[in-house]
Amino acid sequence: MLAPEAERNIARARAPEPQTMSSSDSISHAASAEDASGGPRRLAIVTGASAGIGAAFAERLARDAYDLVLVARRRDRLDALAERLVRAHERRVEVLVADLGSDDGVRAVEARIAAEPSLELVVNNAGFGTSGAFVDLDRDAEADEVRLNVLALLRLTHAAVAAMQPRGHGSVINVSSLAGFQPAPFNATYAATKAFVNSFTQAVSEELRGTGVRLQLLCPGFTRTEFQEVAGVRTDDLPEFAWMSAEAVVEISLEALRRGELLVIPGGGNKVIGALFRAMPNSVARRLGAALLRRTLAGS
Numbered sequence: 001m002l003a004p005e006a007e008r009n010i011a012r013a014r015a016p017e018p019q020t021m022s023s024s025d026s027i028s029h030a031a032s033a034e035d036a037s038g039g040p041r042r043l044a045i046v047t048g049a050s051a052g053i054g055a056a057f058a059e060r061l062a063r064d065a066y067d068l069v070l071v072a073r074r075r076d077r078l079d080a081l082a083e084r085l086v087r088a089h090e091r092r093v094e095v096l097v098a099d100l101g102s103d104d105g106v107r108a109v110e111a112r113i114a115a116e117p118s119l120e121l122v123v124n125n126a127g128f129g130t131s132g133a134f135v136d137l138d139r140d141a142e143a144d145e146v147r148l149n150v151l152a153l154l155r156l157t158h159a160a161v162a163a164m165q166p167r168g169h170g171s172v173i174n175v176s177s178l179a180g181f182q183p184a185p186f187n188a189t190y191a192a193t194k195a196f197v198n199s200f201t202q203a204v205s206e207e208l209r210g211t212g213v214r215l216q217l218l219c220p221g222f223t224r225t226e227f228q229e230v231a232g233v234r235t236d237d238l239p240e241f242a243w244m245s246a247e248a249v250v251e252i253s254l255e256a257l258r259r260g261e262l263l264v265i266p267g268g269g270n271k272v273i274g275a276l277f278r279a280m281p282n283s284v285a286r287r288l289g290a291a292l293l294r295r296t297l298a299g300s
């Protein structure tokens with residue numbers, strides 16, 4: 001049972017689920033320019049907050065006194081997280097159920113970004129991967145992957161930067177992957193979507209130099225989340241040291257954000273792999289990748 005104050009702090013969706021799958025309630029008590037401790041309000045919007053790295057971002061940001069808008073498709077997960085954060089940290093937390101693979105879902109989040117003057121941070125984290133020989137993969141799922149990992153991220157970055165630039169402050173963290181540094185046979189579409197995120201984020205970051213608005217390109221390696229299961233990747237051969245926790249990835253990202261770093265590769269081992277990937281000739285990376293990634297396919 002939540003305290004009445006906590007109950008007020010959670011925005012719950014009451015409307016029936018619309019077909020486009022994007023719905024949220026407005027925050028149920030009047031917005032104020034200050035938070036409970038008298039400091040200015042800071043709001044963060046986290047996509048893909050129902051699991052993994054996004055949920056870890058939400059937890060950490062609530063602890064850092066951010067109010068939150070949590071975005072994903074699974075309402076039950078988001079509601080449970082929101083309740084926990086309100087109870088533990090007494091922040092205002094809104095749940096925005098949206099399928100970011102749909103135009104309506106993305107537009108709902110764009111509208112939320114534009115409407116919130118205290119928005120300080122957008123974490124474009126929602127994403128998924130597919131694995132297998134490209135020709136064998138479902139064409140619609142491959143297209144959905146591009147819609148989510150590329151188009152939604154592009155649109156939400158644009159919405160965030162357009163809102164933040166006139167205010168002269170704000171940040172966007174775009175969650176990419178080590179996989180974005182080289183073509184990855186058997187993860188072809190996934191790696192290509194992350195290559196887009198790498199190039200795009202670095203280029204826009206340069207355009208924003210001197211504006212007070214900062215972008216971060218976060219490139220994790222293997223992180224313990226639901227990602228591998230969703231992607232159908234077998235990871236039982238991977239040694240324990242190859243993995244990081246979502247919490248550790250988030251800790252490093254937010255520490256780097258405070259220092260204003262653009263490219264963030266969490267973990268010493270991942271930094272070495274990232275450097276090797278970038279130095280390696282493309283032809284070598286393709287062949288090595290094909291040999292290694294073939295072994296990670298479920299059922300192989």
Ligand SMILES: NC(=O)c1ccc[n+]([C@@H]2O[C@H](COP(=O)([O-])OP(=O)(O)OC[C@H]3O[C@@H](n4cnc5c(N)ncnc54)[C@H](OP(=O)(O)O)[C@@H]3O)[C@@H](O)[C@H]2O)c1
Pocket residue numbers: 047048049050051052053054071072073074075077098099100101102125126127128129148175176177178219220221222223224225226227228230
């Ligand atoms: N885990 C890794 O090893 C790893 C490594 C490098 C990079 N990354 C990147 O890290 C990011 C987060 O992944 P994760 O590892 O935390 O995976 P995860 O545990 O599977 O979480 C993915 C999140 O994305 C959301 N999502 C998926 N499809 C969506 C859609 N159409 N609309 C809105 N939300 C959607 C999911 O929520 P719903 O299902 O509730 O919508 C979930 O909250 C991804 O961009 C991924 O590419 C992960």
